[in-house]
Amino acid sequence: MGGSIxxxxxxxxxxxxxxxxxxxxRSRPAAxxxxxTVLNWQxxxxxxxxxxxxFAEHTGITVRHDYFNSEPEMVTKLRSNPGAYDVxxxxxxxxxxxxxxxxxxxxxxxxxPNAKDLTPALRDHANLTEGGKHYGISWVWGxxxxxxxxxxxxxxxxxxxxxxxxxxxxxxxFDDAVTEVGIGALMTGQSINAPTDLGAIKQxxxxxxPNIKLIWSSESEWNKAFVAGAFDVAIYWxxxxxxxxxxxxxxxxxxxxxxxxxxxxxGLSVPSAAKNKAAALKFINFMIDPSFYLQWAKDAGAAASAxxxxxxxxxxxxxxxxxxxxxxxxxxxFMSTLPDERRKAFVDLWSEMKAFYAx
Amino acid sequence: MPxxxxxxxxxxxxxxxxxxxxxxxPTYLWLAVAVFLPLAGMLYFSLLTGVPAPxxxxxxxxxxxxxxxxxxxxxxxxxxxxxLGLWTTGLCALIGWPAALALSRAVRxxxxxxxxxxxxxxxxxxxxxxxxxxxMVLADHGLLDRALGAVIPGWRVSDLLYTFxxxxxxxxHAYLPYMILTCYVSLAxxxxxxxxxxxxxxxxxxxxxxRILLPISLPGLLSGAVLIFVPVIGSFMEPRILGGRVGVTxxxxxxxxxxxxxxxxxxxxxxxxxLAAVLxxxxxxxxxxxxxxxx
Numbered sequence: 001m002g003g004s005i006x007x008x009x010x011x012x013x014x015x016x017x018x019x020x021x022x023x024x025x026r027s028r029p030a031a032x033x034x035x036x037t038v039l040n041w042q043x044x045x046x047x048x049x050x051x052x053x054x055f056a057e058h059t060g061i062t063v064r065h066d067y068f069n070s071e072p073e074m075v076t077k078l079r080s081n082p083g084a085y086d087v088x089x090x091x092x093x094x095x096x097x098x099x100x101x102x103x104x105x106x107x108x109x110x111x112x113p114n115a116k117d118l119t120p121a122l123r124d125h126a127n128l129t130e131g132g133k134h135y136g137i138s139w140v141w142g143x144x145x146x147x148x149x150x151x152x153x154x155x156x157x158x159x160x161x162x163x164x165x166x167x168x169x170x171x172x173x174f175d176d177a178v179t180e181v182g183i184g185a186l187m188t189g190q191s192i193n194a195p196t197d198l199g200a201i202k203q204x205x206x207x208x209x210p211n212i213k214l215i216w217s218s219e220s221e222w223n224k225a226f227v228a229g230a231f232d233v234a235i236y237w238x239x240x241x242x243x244x245x246x247x248x249x250x251x252x253x254x255x256x257x258x259x260x261x262x263x264x265x266x267g268l269s270v271p272s273a274a275k276n277k278a279a280a281l282k283f284i285n286f287m288i289d290p291s292f293y294l295q296w297a298k299d300a301g302a303a304a305s306a307x308x309x310x311x312x313x314x315x316x317x318x319x320x321x322x323x324x325x326x327x328x329x330x331x332x333x334f335m336s337t338l339p340d341e342r343r344k345a346f347v348d349l350w351s352e353m354k355a356f357y358a359x
Numbered sequence: 360m361p362x363x364x365x366x367x368x369x370x371x372x373x374x375x376x377x378x379x380x381x382x383x384x385p386t387y388l389w390l391a392v393a394v395f396l397p398l399a400g401m402l403y404f405s406l407l408t409g410v411p412a413p414x415x416x417x418x419x420x421x422x423x424x425x426x427x428x429x430x431x432x433x434x435x436x437x438x439x440x441x442x443l444g445l446w447t448t449g450l451c452a453l454i455g456w457p458a459a460l461a462l463s464r465a466v467r468x469x470x471x472x473x474x475x476x477x478x479x480x481x482x483x484x485x486x487x488x489x490x491x492x493x494x495m496v497l498a499d500h501g502l503l504d505r506a507l508g509a510v511i512p513g514w515r516v517s518d519l520l521y522t523f524x525x526x527x528x529x530x531x532h533a534y535l536p537y538m539i540l541t542c543y544v545s546l547a548x549x550x551x552x553x554x555x556x557x558x559x560x561x562x563x564x565x566x567x568x569x570r571i572l573l574p575i576s577l578p579g580l581l582s583g584a585v586l587i588f589v590p591v592i593g594s595f596m597e598p599r600i601l602g603g604r605v606g607v608t609x610x611x612x613x614x615x616x617x618x619x620x621x622x623x624x625x626x627x628x629x630x631x632x633x634l635a636a637v638l639x640x641x642x643x644x645x646x647x648x649x650x651x652x653x654x
Contacts, residue, residue: 214521
């Protein structure tokens with residue numbers, strides 16, 4: 001049903017009709033209105049007003065939201081308010097830890113019909129499963145990798161361009177310890193989640209010093225500095241690169257170099273103490289439906305969907321699709337759980353590198 | 360009773376004390392709640408091994424206070440913060456003192472009001488907006504470059520953004536009003552007759568400056584310096600946004616501990632170490648300024 005209609009030219013009414021079809025022509029439940037509460041970042045898909053309206057119209061379920069501003073805050077909220085949430089967005093790097101604490105429960109995929117269209121490698125990713133059970137439904141994913149100025153940087157296929165003397169004072173790094181240590185790990189052929197040789201990583205990061213112009217921390221900061229011509233090679237987010245191409249028409253090429261890239265995967269989970277689990281699963285099913293994703297991607301510019309069908313229905317020249325190539329998924333190293341001690345070691349190394357770049 | 364016998368004498372003084380206490384109470388209550396409670400909380404955090412949470416209890420430790428020993432690169436960061444504080448305070452004094460002198464001596468009436476208004480204008484805008492607008496001015500081919508290029512033929516790109524001077528420029532803009540206001544207060548208190556007398560005795564401008572204006576306005580200059588130096592060495596927004604790669608200060612390192620690393624104990628310990636260093640510095644300065652008249 002979806003494939004033939006969902007072209008880029010699809011208008012809002014048709015998009016809405018599609019979503020309605022996806023939700024099923026179920027009769028409106030006469031029972032008292034159900035309510036679920038979703039825990040997520042603000043403005044991250046689940047709280048799109050048009051989607052919630054449609055969902056309520058077709059299922060009778062009202063969706064409320066509570067937001068977090070950092071992942072530790074999300075964990076704290078799940079811990080300290082049992083029963084308050086029915087759906088939680090969890091970065092898959094933390095899913096297994098949270099499951100081990102008994103805060104979220106295994107999901108029966110047969111209750112989430114759209115799960116059949118999820119990219120298997122993402123649906124069954126080790127981050128989301130434990131003993132063959134799924135503790136999160138893969139929702140959207142993205143990459144942290146190399147972005148270069150089109151026409152200026154040619155043939156870059158390695159993170160080594162970040163220390164290439166040709167780009168002296170023309171590089172920008174992301175102010176995030178896990179990402180930058182991860183880049184160093186990729187350059188030295190190590191696991192980004194459990195590198196054994198931090199010294200080698202430090203060496204690679206140290207060598208970038210003459211090139212580093214900027215250490216950025218937000219999408220708008222990156223775009224503004226790029227427009228002002230402050231740098232030509234940088235680490236960037238894949239979703240932001242897609243937005244930069246599509247919405248702002250910036251000459252950015254997003255590259256997954258030969259060393260690979262850092263992947264992240266966000267999943268939707270059901271807290272063990274949720275009061276309305278059946279409604280929660282209905283909502284999750286709606287969230288991974290291609291028709292929701294296509295409209296979301298069109299309105300707001302989303303990261304890549306974990307739903308292969310949804311990705312295939314994007315226009316072939318849509319930057320979200322051209323940047324998030326399906327074949328990359330196998331080349332990515334996804335961020336996984338970091339024990340506190342290792343996370344601390346990463347943060348220490350990155351603080352030291354930043355001080356070194358400044359000096 | 361002795362109290363009755365003395366009643367007539369001390370009564371006015373006692374009501375005076377009560378009134379003073381009543382006037383001071385709101386301030387000190389506010390300070391106690393708003394300053395000491397959070398500080399006490401932070402002090403407690405600084406002695407923990409981690410942020411306590413269910414399943415993850417925290418223990419007491421003094422390890423966080425050894426950060427400067429364990430991570431020598433922090434000394435380098437501290438030195439840069441100190442340099443930032445000295446540059447900013449110095450430039451504020453160099454620019455602000457003459458402005459305060461002009462305001463107190465040369466300008467009168469409406470004009471003075473207007474100039475005062477312009478002086479405190481930076482306080483009326485959001486700090487973030489102020490700093491972000493500097494990024495547009497200082498960028499390669501930014502407003503500054505274009506303006507200078509229009510005036511000076513062959514002007515080349517200044518490339519100021521993401522450099523140490525860019526941070527200093529942003530900070531001086533933010534803190535200059537403090538210096539102007541404190542210096543103005545001291546300079547306005549100088550009796551014009553004093554200067555006329557000096558002139559009458561043949562003192563030229565440099566002498567008037569060095570022997571009269573500067574010594575008398577020194578308290579204003581010093582309090583302005585304190586008001587500027589302390590927040591500047593802890594600043595993190597300006598270094599982050601204007602400094603790019605070089606924008607690493609104690610302020611940003613501490614901010615990272617709270618926002619990125621989620622290591623509140625280390626962040627708190629670094630804050631208290633800085634607080635101690637600043638108090639020590641001012642203690643020494645105060646001691647030195649007390650000693651001088653005797654010497």
